[in-house]
Amino acid sequence: xxxxxxxxxxxxxxxxxxxxxxxxxxxxxxxxxxxxxxxxxxxxxxxxxxxxxxxxxxxxxxxxxxxxxxxxxxxxxxxxxxxxxxxxxxxxxxxxxxxxxxxxxxxxxxxxxxxxxxxxxxxxxxxxxxxxxxxxxxxxxxxxxxxxxxxxxxxxxxxxxxxxxxxxxxxx
Ligand code: AMP
Numbered sequence: 001x002x003x004x005x006x007x008x009x010x011x012x013x014x015x016x017x018x019x020x021x022x023x024x025x026x027x028x029x030x031x032x033x034x035x036x037x038x039x040x041x042x043x044x045x046x047x048x049x050x051x052x053x054x055x056x057x058x059x060x061x062x063x064x065x066x067x068x069x070x071x072x073x074x075x076x077x078x079x080x081x082x083x084x085x086x087x088x089x090x091x092x093x094x095x096x097x098x099x100x101x102x103x104x105x106x107x108x109x110x111x112x113x114x115x116x117x118x119x120x121x122x123x124x125x126x127x128x129x130x131x132x133x134x135x136x137x138x139x140x141x142x143x144x145x146x147x148x149x150x151x152x153x154x155x156x157x158x159x160x161x162x163x164x165x166x167x168x169x170x171x172x
Contacts, residue, residue: 064118125156
């Protein structure tokens, strides 16, 4: 997958100073390239047979919902605060500076449903770790996490459950 790196832009100091933002958007404009990147995730999902694919707002929705639609599997959105209607379960988590929060709709799936979590990129792992905990709090059986891109030097895997599947396709 090294050949796909040329389709990923790098923007310095976005969204804030010190961050080198990996811009995956050029890949989404090239269906053949996007397909190449998604194929290993499709295979992973086809072999692990989750009941649902959960995606994290907002960049995670792009690939998670595309995979769910393609593979005929239900999609569960994990969202930023105050976006989901009805009863929700939420968890706060620490960012480098400050705090954030993710929410999931209560009773939105059958208890113990097998769920795989998809996000675009694994950095420190705070977001995916929290989203995974949220799925469990809502009664789901989390089976793993999958990412298009992983920034390995940030060791985000330490914030994920190492007993589960942790897959990333392009590693920096
Ligand atoms: P983290 O919680 O640190 O693992 O951050 C993961 C989330 O933040 C993902 O949903 C990414 O969309 C976004 N993110 C964090 N760092 C970057 C980066 N360097 N480039 C692009 N997106 C990033």
